[in-house]
Amino acid sequence: MTNDSEAIQPDDGQLHIGGVSLASRLVVGTGKYASYAEMATCLDASGTDCVTVAVRRERLVNAAGQNILDHIDASRYTLLPNTAGCFTADDAVRVARLGRELLRDIGNAGSEWVKLEVLGDTRTLLPDPVGTLEATARLVADGFAVLVYSSDDPVIAKRLKDLGAASVMPAGSPIGSGQGILNANNIRICLEYLKDGDPNYPVIVDAGVGTASDVARAMELGVDGVLLNTAIAHARHPLLMAKAMRAACYSGRQAFLAGRIGKRLYATASSPTDGTIGSAQSLSQSPPTTV
Numbered sequence: 001m002t003n004d005s006e007a008i009q010p011d012d013g014q015l016h017i018g019g020v021s022l023a024s025r026l027v028v029g030t031g032k033y034a035s036y037a038e039m040a041t042c043l044d045a046s047g048t049d050c051v052t053v054a055v056r057r058e059r060l061v062n063a064a065g066q067n068i069l070d071h072i073d074a075s076r077y078t079l080l081p082n083t084a085g086c087f088t089a090d091d092a093v094r095v096a097r098l099g100r101e102l103l104r105d106i107g108n109a110g111s112e113w114v115k116l117e118v119l120g121d122t123r124t125l126l127p128d129p130v131g132t133l134e135a136t137a138r139l140v141a142d143g144f145a146v147l148v149y150s151s152d153d154p155v156i157a158k159r160l161k162d163l164g165a166a167s168v169m170p171a172g173s174p175i176g177s178g179q180g181i182l183n184a185n186n187i188r189i190c191l192e193y194l195k196d197g198d199p200n201y202p203v204i205v206d207a208g209v210g211t212a213s214d215v216a217r218a219m220e221l222g223v224d225g226v227l228l229n230t231a232i233a234h235a236r237h238p239l240l241m242a243k244a245m246r247a248a249c250y251s252g253r254q255a256f257l258a259g260r261i262g263k264r265l266y267a268t269a270s271s272p273t274d275g276t277i278g279s280a281q282s283l284s285q286s287p288p289t290t291v
Contacts, residue, residue: 015224017202018145018166020078020109022049025219026249027080027204029229030054033238036071042232043077045242051077052115052227054084055099069106079108080147082115087128089135092118096139113166114139115206115227116148125175129156133163140164149206152186158193161201168194169227172218173208176230180214181205187221212241212248219252220260 014021028048033039043051051072072079081099086092096114103111116139118131127149133156139146145166150157152170160168170190173179181187187205194203205218206227215226226249235241 015202016200017147018113020050020113020145022078022225024049024246024249025225025253026215026245027052027225027227028232028242028245029227030068030072031084031229032233036066036068038238039233040071042238042242043072045239045246046232047246049076049078050080050110052080052082052229053099055081055095055102069102074106074108078113079103079110080113080115081110083117083135085119086117087119087121087131089118089131089138092116092131092135093138093142096135096144097142100144112143113145113147115169116146126171127151129153132156133159136160136163136165147204152183152190154186154189154193157190161194167202167204167224169204169206171207172205172214175207177208178210178231179208180210181217181221182208184217184221187218187223191222209245212244215245215248216252216255219249220255222256225249 014023015025016022024047026046026048027050028043028046029052030039030043031054033042053068053072081096081103083092083095083099086095096116099114100111116132116135118128118135120126120128120131129151132148132150136146136148140163146164147167147169148160148165150160150168150170152172157168157170168190170187172181172187191203194201202224204225204227205223209215209218209226209228209231211231214231215228218226228245232238232241232245
């Protein structure tokens with residue numbers, strides 16, 4: 001017999017993306033925090049192994065002249081440079097190459113990675129599918145492991161994988177909206193299309209998470225990880241939310257592995273009715289009463 005701690009500890013192994021292995025399935029962003037000190041504390045509390053960093057030159061240094069890379073332990077975290085704020089394939093490719101140069105200089109494992117974002121407009125921050133496809137093809141040809149932010153369109157997701165993306169990351173809802181998973185069925189179809197014949201292909205929900213239950217729900221659908229930022233950074237208590245996200249990611253993954261029961265229209269008794277006192281079966285099986 002196993003004790004409770006032994007029963008809940010095992011998982012199905014690390015998450016493997018582009019030649020890098022991650023123990024945590026939660027990827028956390030580094031933007032929007034009140035301070036770099038708060039960011040560092042929340043990253044630690046989240047349990048993440050991988051953090052995303054916007055690498056455009058104007059974002060590396062804040063108004064106080066502080067470089068964000070001075071506040072992230074590059075020996076602890078795999079850094080995932082992203083192309084946030086890019087609206088064309090040309091800009092995204094240029095920023096990706098800048099990120100590679102920066103991370104190669106510090107010897108980080110994420111130097112050959114890029115979180116690709118090619119946005120369609122400033123209002124929705126949804127991906128431009130044409131620009132995203134073009135940039136993916138160019139970056140894959142240039143040797144990048146491309147983790148690509150996509151809509152939840154299964155057809156686009158499949159095309160991105162076919163182009164060689166190391167991971168397709170469909171949005172749960174628009175970036176920073178906090179609406180959670182708006183279309184679970186599309187995420188399910190994306191999983192079906194992307195994992196067909198390749199069950200270990202990593203699929204990560206990126207964007208839209210608002211609270212811990214959104215993370216748990218995403219993981220219960222069977223995705224391999226969740227990427228988030230605003231949900232922690234703009235929470236009323238960011239540190240507490242970071243801890244909640246860590247627990248939700250773990251519990252959601254365990255629930256998926258455990259396998260939920262099917263949904264039924266009507267109730268199903270938790271206890272068996274056979275042999276209960278007063279039932280026909282129990283009366284027929286009772287020994288005769290003697291006087």
